Amino acid sequence: MLRETRELLSSIGVPDLDPALPVRQLSVAEQQIVEIAKAVSLDAKVISMDEPTAALADHEVSLLYRIVEALTARGIAILYVSHRLREVFDLCSTITVLKDGRQVGTYPAAELDERGLVRLMVGRELSAFFPDRAADAAPGEVALALEGAGNGFVDDISLEVRAGEIVGLAGLQGAGRTELLSAIFGADPFTRGSMRVGGEALRPRSPRHGVRAGLALITEDRKGQGLSLSLTVAQNALGVVRAVFPGRTAAARTELPSTLEELALVARGLDQEVQFLSGGNQQKVVLARWLAVAPRVVLMDEPTRGIDVGAKYGVYEVMRRLTSAGVAILMASSELPEVLGMSDRVLVMRDGRLVGALPPSASEEDVLALAAGAEGAEAAA
Amino acid sequence: MSAVVGARPVRRRRLSTTAIVFIVLAAVLVLSAVLVTAAGKPFFTAGNLAAVLTLMSILGFVAIGQTLVIIAGSLDLSVPYVVSTASIIGAGVMAQGPAGIVPGVLAALAVSAGIGAVNGLIVTGLRVHGFIATLGVGLIISGWLGTSFQGSFGSAPPEFRVIGATLIAGVPLSTIIMLACAALAALLLHRTRLGHHLYAVGGSASVARLSGVRTKVPVVVAHALCSMLAGLAGLLLLARTSVGSPTIGSQGGYDLMSIAAVVLGGTLLAGGVGSVLGTIGGVAIFAVLDNVMSVLEVNPFLKDFIRGSVIVLAVALYAWRSVQRRPPRFRPGKEAAP
Amino acid sequence: MIATAQRSLGQRFLSGLATPSGAVFVLLVVLLIGVIAMNPNFAEPGQLVRFLSRTAPIAIAAIGQFFVIVSGEFDLSMGAVIATQVVIAGNVIGQDEAMILRGIALMLAVGVVVGVVNGLLTTVAKVPSFIATLGMMLALYGFVRFLTGGAATGNPVDSFREIGRGALFGVVPYPVLILLAVGLLAWLVMRAPFGQTLLAVGDNPVTARLAGTRLVLVKTSAFVLSSLAATVAGILLVGYAGVHPSVGQGYEFQAITAVVLGGAVLGGGRGWVLSAAAGAISLELLFTLLNIAGIDATWRPTVQGAIIIAAVALGAVAWRSARKPKPSRPAGATGPAGTASIPTTTTRSGER
Missing domain, CATH: 3.40.50.300 (P-loop containing nucleotide triphosphate hydrolases)
Incomplete structure (x- = not known):
């Protein structure tokens, strides 16, 4: 079982994860990899990932990117759900926007930019991502x-x-x-x-x-x-x-x-x-x-x-x-x-x-x- | 990648809970031997050991089944009534003589398995908490037993009663059957897909479901097996008492005592963690305690007091050592780990 | 925005009846009508009050058990506490009227101690409450039978037993008054910050701790309330059942049945305290109905078993639909074969 697991992990580009470790001892990123390996082992044709990077730090995200690319290269379709716009543009070829349980639209990624995507998601134009600091703010005690x-x-x-x-x-x-x-x-x-x-x-x-x-x-x-x-x-x-x-x-x-x-x-x-x-x-x-x-x-x-x-x-x-x-x-x-x-x-x-x-x-x-x-x-x- | 899957601190291997159970058992044995010897009575005699093993067998059957159900994240409070039902059905069919032995056993086990399947279906299909589902089913059966049978019923032919009296190499036959069932249950848990699924469902039903495990099947099977084992316990009681009794199960208090034995054996009441071996250890602890208290002629009513205290103390011990702590990165007064 | 038009009292009443904790009152009324239809005498005030008086001990026990269940635990020691208190009443008070107050004080003190031990075993020693209170049950029963030798012992003086069987001005039985008082008190406790915090602890202890809740104190208090309720039930039971170590046996399961029939969810966080009392009364009404219908009392457990399963099965459906918003979200259906899903939370981040 360990050998099979090692082969499986190698096939998605992570050969050095020890299959004998209890999952509790893994980092969140590694746990995420185990989840993906589990899906691959079931011979999934479609893998849906719901906020896979929510608990990952930036450099761990790039590892996920590599795994996703390896999976798509094997002909597996990925349904990628994320709040992080950059990832959506980095990884996806088609973008579907949902709002309040309804489908707002589906577009080829190339036809959208971040601004346009935000408009579809919010339903209105957002002037800035962050509200301005109060002008006269001076830190206190x-x-x-x-x-x-x-x-x-x-x-x-x-x-x-x-x-x-x-x-x-x-x-x-x-x-x-x-x-x-x-x-x-x-x-x-x-x-x-x-x-x-x-x-x-x-x-x-x-x-x-x-x-x-x-x-x-x-x-x-x-x-x-x-x-x-x-x-x-x-x-x-x-x-x-x-x-x-x-x-x-x-x-x-x-x-x-x-x-x-x-x-x-x-x-x-x-x-x-x-x-x-x-x-x-x-x-x-x-x-x-x-x-x-x-x-x-x-x-x-x-x-x-x-x-x-x-x-x-x-x-x-x-x-x-x-x-x-x-x-x-x-x-x-x-x-x-x-x-x-x-x-x-x-x-x-x-x-x-x-x-x-x-x-x-x-x-x-x-x-x-x-x-x-x-x-x-x-x-x- | 190597940054993520880096070297991790080597964790100290800890004693498994099952090992602790048997250490406790050994301690209880030694203490008992000392106490009994001090009272001027022999403890390690063939007769006394056979008595302990006999004490183990009935609760053992029920507790093995209870282990399966508890690992699957449920609970079975209906076992005492299943025990009684099996003894009644077995005695009823066997009343015709030796020819009734095989049909009697089969009928009793089939009915028991059916009750267990109903328990499992109520838990999974109607999404009723195992506590309530099996409490309810147990009450339903007890109403039927109480209405339809007053006093003993049927009888077991001598050929069947032999099972209750046979010793093989000093070990009662009923205990051997019980240990064989334990081995089978352990095989089921550790060597079969169903066993793995039982642990998965008990650990987290939603994770198991998202992993593609059919979560209902293992729970129903566990309940059916649990009731069947309770049925076996009923039949062995029949072999000893030679007549079916509608109250023999509830008198034994097998519902709560089997749950206590399972938990005493280190199985987590919340499900997902546990072993049959530990349960056998738990049952043995109870049996030794009971035996010692009888040999020492402790007031029978104080037995319950001691039993209750032992259960709580043992479980507190397991809970105390299984508190999950992350290993600290920094220790006071020391230079920090990497 | 928050729906500003607060719904009218009537609307809220109706939607409350649709939850399991409300539905038990409908059940109660239906059963009452059924009983009266089959036996019109039952509608006489005297009969009704006597019935309520008989159900007071189990209703009070159910109220006590409710506090423990709603905090996510079990109290299996309840019946043993009742037996202990009954035996204490018989032995300590005996035929000495002067001992009544001291006897009651001792019983209440024993109740508090049992609750505190149950609570500390559960919260500090981390023994599952099922096991902790089971151990307490064995210990108490063992102790009581040791003291009594397992047989009935002397009854306490009649003026003490009046609490369980007497009546104010000969009209309103004391048990009914005590039940009303306990019910009112319980209702106030659940409305108070303590009761609401108890609910929060039952729903999610991690959240509750991070909100500054003293889990040990709150849960232990629930166990104390439970064994105090058992003590009160014991005092009433001495009145008409007398002193026997088997008095109270099975009360823990009866009380849990009543609480669950009242719509509380095992595991905590949901339920209404007066529904627990209503559950107990409904159960007794049902038994009365069977009795009038000429069905053997031996069938009672069967009916009780069937109704508890039915109530919980229906309740599971009702709680899910009662407060759910109308636009139903797509159910988390499993995809077709060959798909797999990776959930957001790979860990239960309950490490601390």
Whole structure:
């Protein structure tokens, strides 16, 4: 069985993946390869890939590209579903656009450009991908500060995020961004170093401790960690208040309709179960959960993963509104344009450590070079 | 590519849960021997070992079947009533004499398998939680048993009763049959496609479905086999008691005790992980405990207290060591790993 | 945008009846009409109240079990708790009126301890609640039978048994009043932040923890509420059943049946607490109906088994369709042979 598996893996261009390893020990990219190998082993004529790169970092994406090309060369048809426009143009020969469960149109890729595709997806012209920064924005006091902090997964982290500032956190998959955010939040507490929130020395021991200190964590896994899927919009939006500040429930309930209105949530009502909402609207409910406790520091992990272009813009607007109200945001993202387009500063992680800081004017190549640890990159930072 | 599939830290090999089960069993055996010897009674005698093995056989059958069902992600609470039903049907058919033995066995097993198939179809077809489906089916049967039979029913001819009394090389025949069933079940789990599918469905039904596994078939088969094994248990009880009894299954408490034995054997109640070998270990732990408490003449009512505590402690032990932790990249006070 | 026109109370009532937790009330009314049609005497207030009084213990137990089930767990120790409390009442209170208050206090304390142990075993020791409460059940039954020798022992003083069989002003039985009080309390608890957090824990404990929920506290409280409900049921049962270690046997499965009949989903996150009580009452009405129809009481389990399977099978369909938006999304149908699908989430990212 092992030999057959090795042959199978070689046939899709990954001969050096050990077939005897338990899947749990593989990286996400490798797990994805196993999925593809499984499909190939079934002699599939058509393979549909739903957001295959959602959990991959950029350099892992190129590996997927090679596999997809090898598969198409063998005469296998690929149905490729993605929110990432660049991949669609890189890989696909025909593009079909769906909106609200209906087919908007099918076009040869050569006849479309990114702008045209976005127009088809959103139904209107989008002037810019990222909302402008407020003109008079000047960062305020330090809202979150780490000094030599670390635990089992990240080490020697020192950083500052000021009120009204968005700090981007870039890095390859596995660089430790998610781990850093959950350590700050208290889900995997720091075991050394110091941390201050709003000037007060405090190292959260649990998520509850973090929430009480004014922290919020928007996780990358919306369905698995961010929402209670079979509960309603209202139950979810009030979930954090009820769990941590039960005394404030009544006030939060009164404010809820206007909050959801501002977020432009599309739902049948407050009593609709969130599992029936689109990804973008689910993310708005997640935002509403945390807005209800008025956090000082919002930690965001892949805040726009798997949501459509229009909803992405909505999330960006909320981020801008929060910062102009003096909230500090630390945002981890694998989408470099997003990191560079939204952040005031970009911190880059590699192997569980911060390896440099870049201004938003940096190029994607600069960030990648630093994240991948290319020669001379650190000097450039 | 090599950047992705790079060197990974070598993980320490950990003892499998089955190994722990047998370590616990060994500890229980040693402790029992010490206690019994201290009380001035022999423990490792042929007679006493045969008694332990006999204790194992009935619960063993039920627990083997329960293992299959639990690995598949379901549960079977109807087993006690299947045990009773098999004993009643077997005794009813065999009442005509030795000629009824084969038809009696076949009829009892066929009816049992049919009940299991119904359980499986309710779980898969009507999408009813295994707990509720088998609780419901068990209640339905118990109503029928309670209405139609008062007291014992039918009888088993002496030729059939021999099975309950035969020893081969000091080992009761019923235990040998039970161990043979265990071996077959282990073969099924580890050497057949159906077995692999059982683990896959129990681990994650949706992943199994997306991988092209027909998720319903393994669950139905597991339930049918489980009931058949419960039926066998009923027949062996019949061989011992020589008359069919409508309450023999529920008196034995085989539903909860078999689930406890399976979990004691290291099988995950949530499904997808487990082994028949571990279950046999779990059953043996119960049997040794029971035997020791009888030899030491512990108040029978304290037995339940001790059993309950052992189950909870053992499962807490497994849960404690199986908490999945990612290996840390950094250790305090040390230079970081790569 | 959110549908601004909030639906009228009537509309919400009707759509609520379409969920399994609402449908059980329809079932209850239908059964009640059925019973009255076959035995008009049953409609007399006295008869109805006596019936309700008889069902109070199981309805209260169901309410307690509801808290545990909705948080995603099981409490199999319920029947054993009832037996324990009954034996405590017999032994501690005995014929001494002065001991009644102290006896009740002791029973409540035992209830709290059992719940705390169940909860900590489940949450801290990570023993599946099925096993933890099964162990508790064995331990308690063993203990009770050890104390009593397995036979009926002395009944407590009559003034204590009045709680289970007496009536306020000789008209409204105390069990009915206690059931109403427990129901009201349970309803308030489920509306309060604690109850809503309990639902969230049952739906997705990871999400709940990241929202700052103290899982250990919340789940343990559910187990405490369950064994306290069993304690109250035990106090009532002493009243008309007397002291015997088999009192309460099977109550855990009866209560789970009632909760599930009331539309709660095993695994947690869904259900309405008063529907659990309605489920218990419906079950008793059904037994009454069988009784009036002259069907042997031995058939009761069969009917109970059939109805629980039917209720859950129908409920599974109803929960799926009840709140689903109308434009049905394309079902995740498996493609034709020769296609394979790669889902987005290759890992359950539940590592922490």
